[in-house]
Amino acid sequence: MxxxxxxxxxxxxxxxxxxxxxxxxxxxxxxxxxxxxxxxxxxxxxxxxxxxxxxxxxxxxxxxxxxxNRSRLIGVLGPRMTTHGTSAMVQAIESVARAAGYRLTLTNLATSAADDVRASIDHLMQQSVEGLIAVAPQTRVVPILDELKLPVPVQIVASTGTSSSHNDQTAGARAAVRHLIELGHSRILHIAGPRDWVEADHRMRGYLAEMDANDLTPRPPVLGDWTAQFGFEAGLELLRTEDATAVFAGNDHMALGLMHAVRAIGRSVPEDISVVGFDDVPESAHLWPPLTTVRQDFAGIGARAITDLLTRLGESSDAVGPSEPDHLRLIVRSSTAPPSR
The missing domain is CATH 1.10.260.40 (lambda repressor-like DNA-binding domains)
Known part of the structure; x- marks a missing residue:
């Protein structure tokens, strides 16, 4: 050969x-x-x-x-729908893995059904991977990984799990809602992400917890799908029926769609409705008005995940680099202001 x-x-x-x-x-x-x-x-x-x-x-x-007798291959289990965040994390994982002499094999979940999750994991294990990273998994992925008791180290990139690389999504959501409350808002809506996403669940919990901590009555969160189109459609419906002065969107893309809906019904951001997003995707600073959002370092999360996994595989710390947490940070821009009424 x-x-x-x-x-x-x-x-x-x-x-x-x-x-x-x-x-x-x-x-x-x-x-x-x-x-x-x-x-x-x-x-x-x-x-x-x-x-x-x-x-x-x-x-x-x-x-x-x-x-x-080693494949030096890392399996990556991707989510059913790829977002800016998951793409940035996978790129960082690949960069650190390559520098340490490893390659990636990636598969995305076809659906969140248990059989599809198990089939995707089996597909990766058949390639003799030495470790596995689950990136931003749906809720049911974590217990399935625990149940399978895989013979290789598993790193879960999410807000929960026994072996995880994550930022505190709940704390980030609370910071977003707290910012609105400190501006004087009390009628705050939340457009959440999909029901089966761990991150969406934790951001929704943060919204509910911060409203409760300030003795405010939360409105029932609306479950979305991370897309701008959903934010637009939900905004058209909510803003015509709800007497709200602010909206916390589960990610920046839904916030973008929501801002479009505000203008479509003849209102304006932030004069009539304040809007906060989550993630700080590159386009957020260039929306009009620029979007207040919660920034998280996706590349840092991915690098931390692969670093921790390689350490568990016995690679020296010099080969894989540092593994320091990157905290979420509220970025205040022009899409939020005190309520006008």
Whole structure:
């Protein structure tokens, strides 16, 4: 089996033995460098990496797996619907994993049905993954993962779970609602995310808890689907029937649709309705008016998840980088103001 994938000028791919010859070491030493073995002198490892770069040597992953009996493959279980946040987390996971010598295999849930969840997990396990990351899972994913007792480490990127990388979604939602209350709002609506999303549930709990803590009567939250279209349609209905002065939307896209609905019925933000979102997607600062929202560092969450998983796989902390929490932060912009009436 070929050890490389990149041919040289003669059309022949450089091999691991070519690297060893150029570096003046054994091919076993080159293999140890490729597999990030700590049992090497720094000057030897540097000499081998220089030879790898000069020859443009690319190790064949299949050959490495056969030689080491390790796939160096991380499985990622994605949500049924991809959002800006989940995309940013997966990109960060892939970047850190690649730097540590691992690859990703990704599958998205077809539905949130238990059989589909189990089938997706089985699909990843059949590829001999060494660890698994569940990104922003639906509510039923967590107990299924616990039930299966998988033989590999599992990292759950969510607001709950025994092994999780997360920001406190409930606290972030409370900060958003508290901001509205401090501005003088008491009639505050909440457009929530889908029923089966962990994050949506925790943000809704934050809304209810903060309203209760301030002796305010919450309106029944409306369950949405994270999209701007739902925010628009819900806004048209709610703003014609509810006497509210502010809305806390479960994410920025639903907040965007809601702001469109406010204008469509001849009202304005924030003069008539204050709006707060959640996530601080890149477009939020460029809406009109710019959106007040709760910022979370999706890339940081993803990097923290893969870092923790690689540590559990025995990788050194130098190889995988730091794992410090990134707290949620309220970003106040022009979509919120004291109520005018």
């Amino acid at each position: 070929s050890d490389t994938e990149t041919p040289d000028a003669t059309g022949k791919a450089p091999s691991i033995r070519d690297v060893a010859r150029l570096a003046g070491v054994s091919y076993q030493t080159v293999s140890r460098v490729i597999n990030n073995s700590p049992q090497l002198r720094p000057e030897t490892a540097a000499k081998v990496r220089s030879a790898i770069a000069e020859l443009k040597f690319v190790p064949n992953q299949a050959a490495r797996a056969l030689a080491t």
